[in-house]
Amino acid sequence: MAKFDETPIVKDPAVNGVLSAPKLREHASAEVRCHPSKPKDTAAIDLPTERVPDWQERAVAKLGELLEKNKALRVYMDICVRCGACTDKCPFFLGTGDPQNFPVARAELMRKVYRRYFTPAGLFPDLGEAADFDEEMLQKWYTYFYQCSECRRCSVFCPYGIDTAEITIAAREIMASIGVATKYVTEVVAKVYSTGNNLGIPPAGWKDNCEFLESDVKEETGLSVRFPVDEKGAEVLLVPPSADNFANTDTMIGYGKLFHFLGVSWTTSTYCNEAGNFGLFLNFANLKKVNRRILDAARDLGVKTIIWGECGHAWRAGIYTPTLNGPMDDFEPPYPYHISQYIVDMLHKGAFEGHIDKSANDEYLVTYHDPCQSARAGYLIEEPREIIRAVCNRFVEMPDGTIRQKTFCCGAGNGLLTDEIMPIRMAGGKPRAMAVKHTGANYLATVCAICKAQLPESMHYWDVPVKVGGVIDLLARAIKM
Amino acid sequence: MPLLDLAGTQVEVDEDGFIQDPASWSEMLAAALAKMEDVENLTEDHWKVIKYLRTYYQQFGIAPMVRKLCKETGYDLKAIYELFPSGPAKGACKIAGLPKPTGCV
Numbered sequence: 046m047a048k049f050d051e052t053p054i055v056k057d058p059a060v061n062g063v064l065s066a067p068k069l070r071e072h073a074s075a076e077v078r079c080h081p082s083k084p085k086d087t088a089a090i091d092l093p094t095e096r097v098p099d100w101q102e103r104a105v106a107k108l109g110e111l112l113e114k115n116k117a118l119r120v121y122m123d124i125c126v127r128c129g130a131c132t133d134k135c136p137f138f139l140g141t142g143d144p145q146n147f148p149v150a151r152a153e154l155m156r157k158v159y160r161r162y163f164t165p166a167g168l169f170p171d172l173g174e175a176a177d178f179d180e181e182m183l184q185k186w187y188t189y190f191y192q193c194s195e196c197r198r199c200s201v202f203c204p205y206g207i208d209t210a211e212i213t214i215a216a217r218e219i220m221a222s223i224g225v226a227t228k229y230v231t232e233v234v235a236k237v238y239s240t241g242n243n244l245g246i247p248p249a250g251w252k253d254n255c256e257f258l259e260s261d262v263k264e265e266t267g268l269s270v271r272f273p274v275d276e277k278g279a280e281v282l283l284v285p286p287s288a289d290n291f292a293n294t295d296t297m298i299g300y301g302k303l304f305h306f307l308g309v310s311w312t313t314s315t316y317c318n319e320a321g322n323f324g325l326f327l328n329f330a331n332l333k334k335v336n337r338r339i340l341d342a343a344r345d346l347g348v349k350t351i352i353w354g355e356c357g358h359a360w361r362a363g364i365y366t367p368t369l370n371g372p373m374d375d376f377e378p379p380y381p382y383h384i385s386q387y388i389v390d391m392l393h394k395g396a397f398e399g400h401i402d403k404s405a406n407d408e409y410l411v412t413y414h415d416p417c418q419s420a421r422a423g424y425l426i427e428e429p430r431e432i433i434r435a436v437c438n439r440f441v442e443m444p445d446g447t448i449r450q451k452t453f454c455c456g457a458g459n460g461l462l463t464d465e466i467m468p469i470r471m472a473g474g475k476p477r478a479m480a481v482k483h484t485g486a487n488y489l490a491t492v493c494a495i496c497k498a499q500l501p502e503s504m505h506y507w508d509v510p511v512k513v514g515g516v517i518d519l520l521a522r523a524i525k526m
Numbered sequence: 527m528p529l530l531d532l533a534g535t536q537v538e539v540d541e542d543g544f545i546q547d548p549a550s551w552s553e554m555l556a557a558a559l560a561k562m563e564d565v566e567n568l569t570e571d572h573w574k575v576i577k578y579l580r581t582y583y584q585q586f587g588i589a590p591m592v593r594k595l596c597k598e599t600g601y602d603l604k605a606i607y608e609l610f611p612s613g614p615a616k617g618a619c620k621i622a623g624l625p626k627p628t629g630c631v
Contacts, residue, residue: 080541228541233629243629250586257594288630292615294593321630356630462630464542464616494630 067133070142077469079191079227079460086228089235090331093224100223104178105162107219108155112163118215121207122159125149131199131209136453137192140472148199148209151189155212158182187225190216192469194461195326196417196454213459214325221328229463233323234331237338242287242319248274251315254290262298268526270301272313275346279312282343283384284320285354286494289515293497296355299517303388306524307396311352317342320359321494326460333369336362340370349377352384355515357416357493358459360423383419385428385492385516392435397524405523406437412486413442413516414477414500415452416493418459426450429492429516436523447480455491457499474503482509489513532558544619544626548583551623563617565610572609572621575599579622589619589627 084094097103112119131148133139138146145151160166161175169175176182195210203209220226236245246254255272262270273279281304289297290313304311317338324331343351351373353363363381367373373380391397411433419425426449433440447453456474481489481504489500489511500513529536530543533554538546543562545551556576560568568576578599582590589595592614596602601609610617615627 229628236629244627244631245588245629247587250588253586254591254594257591257597261593261597286630291591291627291629292631294591463628498631 067139067142069144071144073143074137074141074146074192074469074472075143075188077192077466078188079229079463080465082226082228082231086231086235087224087226089238090231090327092221092226092231092328096224100183100225101178104183104219104223105158107222108158108215109163111215111218112159115211115215117208118211121152121209121212122156122163124205125152125156125207126205128204130202130204131207134199134202135193136196136198136456136476137194137469137473140456140475141192141469145185145189146192148193151193152207152209152212154182154185154189155216183220183225186216186220190220191227191460192466192473194417194454194456194458194473196458197421198417198451198453201421201450217326218328226327227460227463230323230326230460234327234335237319237323237335241314241316241338243321243323244287244291246287246291246318248315251290251313251318255313258290258294258298258301262301268302268305270298270305272297272301273311274313275315276310276312277346279310279346279348281309281311281350281352282339282346282348283311283313283352283354284317284339284342284359285313286321286356286359287319288321288494288498289354290318293355293494293515295518295521296497296515299515299521300354300384302521302524302526303517306400306526307391312346312348314342314346316345320353320356320363322358322362323460325358325362332362332365336366337370339363340366340373343376350382351376351380352382352387354384355492355494355517357418357423357495360425361418364423383423383425383428385425385432388432388517388520389428392431397435400525401436401523402525403436403438403523406488406519407439409437409488409512409519410439410441410484410486411437411488411490411519412440412481412484413448414455414481414489414491414496415448416458416491416496417452417454419492420452421450425492429490432516432520433490436520441484441486443480443484447476453477453480455493455496455499456503458493458495462495462499470499471503471506474499475507478503478507478509481511482507487511488519490516490519492516540626542616542620542626545623548623548625551580556621556623559621559623563610563612563620565617565621568621569609571601575601575606575609575614575618576622579618579624583622583624589615589624 157176166175193213197210200208322335324335453476
């Protein structure tokens with residue numbers, strides 16, 4: 046793989062407080078594109094199985110519909126003054142140097158179409174402010190709106206408060222409506238409907254994983270920690286990202302140990318064992334439908350509380366739950382409830398008093414990566430830090446410009462965690478990798494399954510020797526039962 | 527779907543080289559797929575992992591969790607990566623004829 050290493054990101058804002066724009070590399074990432082969707086997947090998720098014949102008219106009509114429905118989108122189309130404050134804030138621009146990855150340039154791809162069909166500028170095509178939604182434009186949309194991880198770092202720096210992610214979201218919605226989407230995202234959404242989760246783990250496989258973890262924990266610790274499945278009447282429904290019960294098993298064990306220690310009855314659901322919502326990466330109808338499954342599972346099992354696991358996009362979609370699918374007042378407040386919030390509430394109640402051995406984590410110098418979706422979109426900023434401080438002696442922050450509201454995307458959020466665009470993932474992951482390197486930490490904690498899949502690869506690629514893991518993993522190590 | 531000439535037969539694969547029909551898998555095909563994953567020779571250690579993956583997949587319709595794969599085969603993750611440089615989910619699953627695990631992995 047060609048390294049995107051001509052761009053001097055090392056001097057980027059984020060790391061040394063010195064802003065140095067990367068060298069511009071026109072079209073550097075123009076050829077890096079996601080695989081297109083397959084008919085078997087799009088058919089399963091109510092999208093056209095191929096590009097519709099009248100795609101241009103339908104795309105423009107869809108844009109018109111979105112402009113009506115989402116007034117913010119129309120404002121974002123109109124108010125940008127192209128000041129450029131966003132240009133060097135995007136990890137994908139910083140990593141690739143491709144000026145088409147300036148957030149403003151990406152958004153211009155839609156603004157030109159907007160001006161062409163919805164403003165008087167469309168009457169003067171020669172001025173270059175407006176452009177047809179033609180084949181060339183569609184291809185640019187498909188390439189560059191899938192090189193944006195909707196992380197919204199650019200929005201933090203926009204003096205007008207333009208949320209560029211909303212523009213990417215609208216572009217993907219329009220493309221989906223005419224039958225243009227990526228294989229990765231559509232395949233994952235289809236798997237949720239057929240199996241209950243993104244990974245496609247059927248119920249028997251899920252139960253087998255849970256039974257295996259029970260015997261494994263018993264063997265290692267002697268504890269009879271349970272990983273219950275489909276248990277009606279449990280107090281808590283835990284909705285984890287399915288990756289926790291597949292790859293990030295230390296996080297899954299963390300949930301089990303936590304509930305075991307607290308003596309709280311809990312369960313997972315084989316109807317909905319997925320917190321992550323890839324509908325968010327595709328279109329509104331699927332966002333809503335995937336989200337609905339959580340409420341249906343919780344009501345079917347009769348739980349009192351739903352707790353969202355360590356998953357960034359899950360939390361962004363999760364906080365919309367009442368807006369998307371109606372009131373949750375048949376559950377015990379607070380809701381929606383994140384596992385990190387739950388742990389902090391338990392800490393404040395004194396539930397762990399005398400039962401935490403911080404030295405269990407002394408081998409780690411821990412730093413914390415704010416997932417863009419849980420931190421910037423979901424306000425979950427202090428809770429993970431409070432947990433880490435409560436269970437670890439050694440914690441170090443990355444530089445100010447790279448954390449909390451200003452965090453950098455891992456490089457693979459919102460539908461980019463797919464191998465065919467690995468150069469984009471590694472380029473987009475560079476600012477985060479450099480900030481981690483700056484700390485010298487050997488444990489990179491985070492609360493997102495996509496980050497947990499991407500970061501080991503990007504840290505390895507940029508030569509940052511660090512173990513990546515969950516926050517609850519650290520808690521589980523420190524709890525004395 | 528692209529067709530790939532593997533071990534003398536035309537096999538349908540996806541863009542990432544994963545075979546589309548698990549029933550078309552054979553040991554000969556595995557050896558051909560291995561070359562694509564920088565595994566020159568399939569040793570007894572490789573076969574142990576491959577056979578475990580296939581048996582598990584036939585029973586559950588999904589690859590086993592990584593932790594279970596390590597425990598049941600006796601190879602830790604490092605050893606699995608030494609056997610299959612592109613890892614358990616990509617390299618090992620591809621050679622064993624399983625679909626590519628996708629999602630947040």
